[in-house]
Amino acid sequence: MFKQLAQKILDPARADRLFRIAVLLSALLLPLVMTGFFLQLGWSSAPAWREFGLSLLWSTEWDPVANRFGALPAIVGTLLTTSIAIVAATPPAFIIALYLVDAPPWIGRPLSQALDLLAAIPSVIYGMWGLFVLVPVMQNHVQPFLADTLRMKHLPFVGEYFNGFGILTAGIILALMILPYISAIMRDVFRMTPPMLRESAYGIGCTRWETAVHIVMRYGARGLLGGVFVGLGRALGETMAVLFVIGNVAMLPDSIFAGGTTIAATLANNFAEADGLLRHVLFALGLVLLVMSFIVQLFAQSCLTATAAARGEER
Amino acid sequence: MDPFAPLEDRRRGLRFRKFLDRMVRVASLAALAAGLGGMLWILYTVVDHGAGALGWDFLTEPSKPYGAEHPGIANALIGTLLITLGAALMALPPALGAGIYLSEFGRGSRTAHWIRFSANVMMGVPSVLVGLFIYALWVVPTGKFSGFAGSLALAVIMFPVVMRTTEDILTMVPDALRESALALGMTRARAICRIVCRAGRNGLVTGVLLAVARVSGETAPLLFTALWSDGWPTGYFREPTSNLPVLITEYATNSPFPEQHAAGWGAALVVMTLILLLNIGCRVLFKEKKHV
Known part of the structure; x- marks a missing residue:
């Protein structure tokens, strides 16, 4: 009987089917884990929602002693740092991609690989560099320059007071971190544009810049947007680099020089010591962050697949 | 009417366009310099x-409590290696399998689309959030922070990355190889393991x-899973396990002592050297594969 069993398993056709089922099962692990994320965060945060209702999302209170919590400061901080990062990183990423894709390979390849290395540096090192190097530079040079020399302190949302830490510093670090991601995707989009289109543009006398703006940007607009969204997703959830430089105060920032916090930084800062209601609130914040990054990914993927599909790639 | 006026206008236009083009090129070099300069x-x-x-x-010395002289990082180095190795052992088999499914069985199928x-x-x-997830899934039920929990978190992060690369690499293997293997009478499983995966081995x-x-x-994922400790990583499954990234965080933010700050920088240097060596090494060693 044992022999029969062994024969059954060793039978090539059966082994083939087994193999197929095994790889399918391991592939199905992924959607399972993804659903698990939503279920688990929803489940663990349920008491917080029951206690505060949806007002958790727009309350600005953060008082662990009185057990009153609101997520608005963290949400606003997340959105502000992310917007600064995107605004600061997208234009350079675009023109870098533009230059690198047409550069001769002997210079283009090493440069783009060096740029990829920028993405390989762990975020905790960005954070440490930010804390010990960028914060003093911001405090002593950049922020006085912006506030006093450029007289921006009279503008709304630019504060008079600064100490180097805060939303702006976090945004700048994030910009540096997401630059290589956005640039890499934009490079691919430039490459995807049919050479015929670009060469035709050159043929009628367009300059490189005109080709990029009128041809490639038209053709690959959604892909470029997808790249921006991928960068957005990374900036939203980045924890360590932000944690080190944002100042970690759970208050609505009144200017971009002010200290603040983000969802990810709040989690990293409080979770290990939290218990009771605070812990559930932190899970609720996690759920908010998960939903935000899920939506961003949805946009990113729909943009990128649309570009690929326009070119007839079935992926 | 001056017959040359329009021509001159156009000329100025051309000069302006060329100027603009050159400016953009200079700006892009400047942006590149800013990015790479930041990295440097x-x-x-x-x-x-x-x-x-x-x-x-x-x-060779283990890390010490705050304020102690001559802190080392040996325990954190070993802990990081353990945690990363554990994550790789857990994530690789299913991730490679999933990549094989996508490239060999799932081309154009709906299931594969959703998995992707x-x-x-x-x-x-x-x-x-991965840290939060594993915390609720493993740390709470078992009641302990452990290096294994950290490995679980890292495995969750590795899984989709390895799966997508596997798929990309295997899709590049020419179909003629698959067809020849099948024509020789191999089963699909055998053809995939022996021929397709071998062809894409470097990638x-x-x-x-x-x-x-x-x-x-x-x-971030290790903050609430592996935690950290000053001891040697002897209780990978039972105890908080020291590791380099969290050690850097602790030393840089929670310690007022310059000794610890210096040790944090030293640890950062070790981590960065290891990671950059792996990255550059891969690119140099397997360079020829990239042009396929």
């Missing part, structure tokens, strides 16, 4: 601050090593 600045800072801390003692979609979503999930190794390099510097 970070590298320089880490080397500058970290090199002084390095030494034989630093690499969830992989992309998972790659975008902030790593701190697979590169992909795996890059994924390992990427997770070995992850900090």
Whole structure:
């Protein structure tokens, strides 16, 4: 009987089917884990929602002693740092991609690989560099320059007071971190544009810049947007680099020089010591962050697949 | 009417357009210089601050409580290796399998489409949330922080990355190889394991090593799973396990002592050197594969 069993398993056709089922099962692990994320965060945060209702999302209170919590400061901080990062990183990423894709390979390849290395540096090192190097530079040079020399302190949302830490510093670090991601995707989009289109543009006398703006940007607009969204997703959830430089105060920032916090930084800062209601609130914040990054990914993927599909790639 | 006026206008236009083009090119070089300059600045800072801390003692002594003299990083180094190795052991088999499914069985199928979609979503999930997830899934039920929990978190991060690279690499293997293998009478399983995977071996190794390099510097998911400790990592399954990224965080933010700051920079230098070596090594060693 044992022999029969062994024969059954060793039978090539059966082994083939087994193999197929095994790889399918391991592939199905992924959607399972993804659903698990939503279920688990929803489940663990349920008491917080029951206690505060949806007002958790727009309350600005953060008082662990009185057990009153609101997520608005963290949400606003997340959105502000992310917007600064995107605004600061997208234009350079675009023109870098533009230059690198047409550069001769002997210079283009090493440069783009060096740029990829920028993405390989762990975020905790960005954070440490930010804390010990960028914060003093911001405090002593950049922020006085912006506030006093450029007289921006009279503008709304630019504060008079600064100490180097805060939303702006976090945004700048994030910009540096997401630059290589956005640039890499934009490079691919430039490459995807049919050479015929670009060469035709050159043929009628367009300059490189005109080709990029009128041809490639038209053709690959959604892909470029997808790249921006991928960068957005990374900036939203980045924890360590932000944690080190944002100042970690759970208050609505009144200017971009002010200290603040983000969802990810709040989690990293409080979770290990939290218990009771605070812990559930932190899970609720996690759920908010998960939903935000899920939506961003949805946009990113729909943009990128649309570009690929326009070119007839079935992926 | 001056017959030359329009021509001159056009000329000025051309000059302006060329000027604009050149300006954009200069701007792009400047942006590139800013990006790479930022990177070099970070590298320089880490080397500058970290090199002084390095030494034989630093690499062989365990970390010490705040304020103690001559802190080392040996326990954290071993802990990081353990945690990363554990993550790789857990993530690789299913991730390679899933990649094989996508490239060999799932071309154009709906299931594969959804799996690919969830992989992309998972790659975008902030790593701190992975820590939260594993905390609730493993740390709470078992009642202990442990290095194994950290490995679980890193495995969740590695899985989609390795899966997508596997798929990309295997899709590049020409179909003629598959067809020849099947024509020789191999089963599909055998053809995939013996022929297709072997053809893509270099790419697979590169992909795996890059994924390992990427997770070995992850900090946020370890904060609530592996935690950290000053002891040697003897209780991988039972106790908080020291590791380099969290050690750097602790030393840089929670310690007022310059000794600890220096040790933090030293640890950062070690992590960065390892990661950059892995990255550059892969690119140099398997360069020819990239042009396929």
